[in-house]
Amino acid sequence: MSASEIHLPAKGRFDPTANGVPCLTAAWSRHWRAAPDTPAIHDPDQGWLTRGDLDRETRVRAGRLAALGLTRGDRILLSAESSADLVLSYVAALRLGLVVLPTNTAYGPRELSHVIEDAGPLAAIVDDDAKRSAIAEFAPSLQLVTPPLEIPDGSPPALDSGPPESPALICYTSGTTGRPKGAVLSHANCLASAEGLRVAWRWTEADRLLLALPLFHMHGLGVGLHGTLYNGGTAVLYRGFRPDEILADIEARNATIFFGVPTMYHRLAGHPDAGSLAKLRLCVSGSAALPASLHEEIELVSGQRVLERYGMTETLMLVSNPHDAERRAGTVGFPLPGVELRLEGEPAEIQVRGPNVFEGYWQRPEANTDAFTDDGWFRTGDLGAIDEDGYVSIVGRAKELIISGGYNVYPREIEDVLRTHPDIDDVAVVGEADPEWGERVVAYAVTKGPVELDTVRASIGDALAPFKHPRALHRVEALPRNALGKVQKHRLSKGEVLPD
Ligand code: MLC
Numbered sequence: 001m002s003a004s005e006i007h008l009p010a011k012g013r014f015d016p017t018a019n020g021v022p023c024l025t026a027a028w029s030r031h032w033r034a035a036p037d038t039p040a041i042h043d044p045d046q047g048w049l050t051r052g053d054l055d056r057e058t059r060v061r062a063g064r065l066a067a068l069g070l071t072r073g074d075r076i077l078l079s080a081e082s083s084a085d086l087v088l089s090y091v092a093a094l095r096l097g098l099v100v101l102p103t104n105t106a107y108g109p110r111e112l113s114h115v116i117e118d119a120g121p122l123a124a125i126v127d128d129d130a131k132r133s134a135i136a137e138f139a140p141s142l143q144l145v146t147p148p149l150e151i152p153d154g155s156p157p158a159l160d161s162g163p164p165e166s167p168a169l170i171c172y173t174s175g176t177t178g179r180p181k182g183a184v185l186s187h188a189n190c191l192a193s194a195e196g197l198r199v200a201w202r203w204t205e206a207d208r209l210l211l212a213l214p215l216f217h218m219h220g221l222g223v224g225l226h227g228t229l230y231n232g233g234t235a236v237l238y239r240g241f242r243p244d245e246i247l248a249d250i251e252a253r254n255a256t257i258f259f260g261v262p263t264m265y266h267r268l269a270g271h272p273d274a275g276s277l278a279k280l281r282l283c284v285s286g287s288a289a290l291p292a293s294l295h296e297e298i299e300l301v302s303g304q305r306v307l308e309r310y311g312m313t314e315t316l317m318l319v320s321n322p323h324d325a326e327r328r329a330g331t332v333g334f335p336l337p338g339v340e341l342r343l344e345g346e347p348a349e350i351q352v353r354g355p356n357v358f359e360g361y362w363q364r365p366e367a368n369t370d371a372f373t374d375d376g377w378f379r380t381g382d383l384g385a386i387d388e389d390g391y392v393s394i395v396g397r398a399k400e401l402i403i404s405g406g407y408n409v410y411p412r413e414i415e416d417v418l419r420t421h422p423d424i425d426d427v428a429v430v431g432e433a434d435p436e437w438g439e440r441v442v443a444y445a446v447t448k449g450p451v452e453l454d455t456v457r458a459s460i461g462d463a464l465a466p467f468k469h470p471r472a473l474h475r476v477e478a479l480p481r482n483a484l485g486k487v488q489k490h491r492l493s494k495g496e497v498l499p500d
């Protein structure tokens with residue numbers, strides 16, 4: 001069967017907004033009113049917030065945001081570690097109809113200033129003093145507040161009012177070329193994904209999630225936090241990922257589910273208490289490929305069979321191994337409810353459609369033209385295959401992207417910064433396989449003489465978040481190029497490397 005003949009239709013029509021829920025917070029607040037004394041979110045310092053706390057406190061905070069002059073459709077930037085305060089302020093912003101711009105806490109001024117210039121937020125919630133000072137320098141008109149929102153109260157206008165197609169989030173993601181683009185996700189997109197996962201993963205209010213993923217990417221925010229609030233479940237937040245703590249808390253906190261990136265599973269599998277994973281109802285891996293060998297190793301040491309799924313910032317979750325049937329290592333499973341998937345072209349690209357798929361990039365008409373096919377399918381840039389039983393697997397990427405520990409790193413962005421180094425004449429950045437990180441960032445450079453990795457990293461400074469810094473730097477005589485002058489990156493790792 002040729003790739004273009006493979007088309008997995010969506011299972012059923014899927015529109016969670018059809019039953020009158022106008023937005024995310026209207027869906028979430030139904031649980032708050034039904035059982036206000038029930039625990040909802042656990043913070044390592046503040047303990048449990050109840051559903052009633054969520055309702056009351058987010059109403060107060062929405063009033064404070066309104067008192068800052070923010071109204072529906074205004075953008076607000078977030079840069080903060082996981083905390084109950086971050087959750088409360090995030091939910092308050094959504095209740096007011098603001099559009100949230102989550103940013104990686106590792107971002108420095110260069111990365112943040114791009115998001116601020118591009119999306120034009122009126123306010124930013126930032127937990128780091130130095131970062132607030134830096135932002136105040138380059139964006140003096142931005143109103144800067146901290147996650148507890150200790151600012152004067154105001155009276156909130158109508159809350160939780162939608163409409164479903166209004167944007168909830170703009171998440172910045174880079175591309176092969178050009179500056180990072182803001183993927184605009186509507187309330188309806190987020191609701192559709194949450195509903196698909198509820199059905200597929202049998203997620204209920206009895207579930208307790210150990211949520212050690214950061215809340216600035218789709219995995220932690222759009223899957224972990226949104227799913228918890230949508231299903232009326234509970235989530236235990238962590239500031240950072242420590243295997244000891246997670247494995248001990250499985251029993252101590254009566255947890256039922258854990259979500260992680262493969263690097264987290266690599267560390268958990270190597271821990272003497274890995275067997276505790278077996279006590280969970282469900283362990284999900286995503287954001288990067290879970291090697292089949294690691295999948296098997298986890299089962300060997302713990303008895304837990306991890307469920308691998310596949311998603312993207314632009315689409316939320318797309319494909320998942322089954323909850324109740326075989327979880328096949330090396331595959332990502334079947335399209336989630338509501339998601340249509342096809343393989344197009346040679347090599348076969350995964351293309352998708354469904355109510356979870358975003359409308360487009362913020363003010364980038366040309367990028368939107370490239371992102372969608374003429375007949376309305378979103379091009380994921382991932383290459384796929386479907387086996388005889390219908391399991392989808394990711395077999396490569398059409399886009400130039402490195403995924404390290406679940407974070408996306410775009411070689412072009414690193415190359416642009418490295419080229420400004422006075423001793424680097426030319427450079428190409430690639431991802432090389434790494435047992436812990438999946439891929440690690442490696443630079444091949446034509447230099448004026450010997451150059452040390454540490455000095456190059458120091459010279460990058462905060463122009464790039466530390467997770468984007470090269471972990472190795474190899475000097476080469478010349479970069480291999482094709483007749484059109486394009487660097488042949490696949491030849492680099494095999495090529496001749498100069499001695500230092
Ligand atoms: C941290 N470091 C990394 C890194 N994370 N380097 C490369 N890749 C990474 N992912 C570096 C830091 O810069 C620092 O370097 C050193 O490691 C220690 O920092 P740390 O903060 O203590 O790291 P650690 O706690 O070990 O973090 C590892 C991790 C984290 C795996 C817990 O990376 C993480 O939370 N990853 C999850 C990312 C995620 O949520 N992705 C979802 C994207 S959404 P130095 O040099 O300064 O010492 C998506 C859609 C979907 O993809 O399908 O889900």
Ligand code: AMP
Nearest residue numbers: 286287288289309310311312313394408
């Ligand atoms: P992001 O832009 O951060 O949302 O990253 C999305 C990309 O992560 C996808 O396009 C895939 O390349 C990759 N990805 C997510 N989940 C998986 C998975 N289970 N296996 C392989 N790649 C994945």
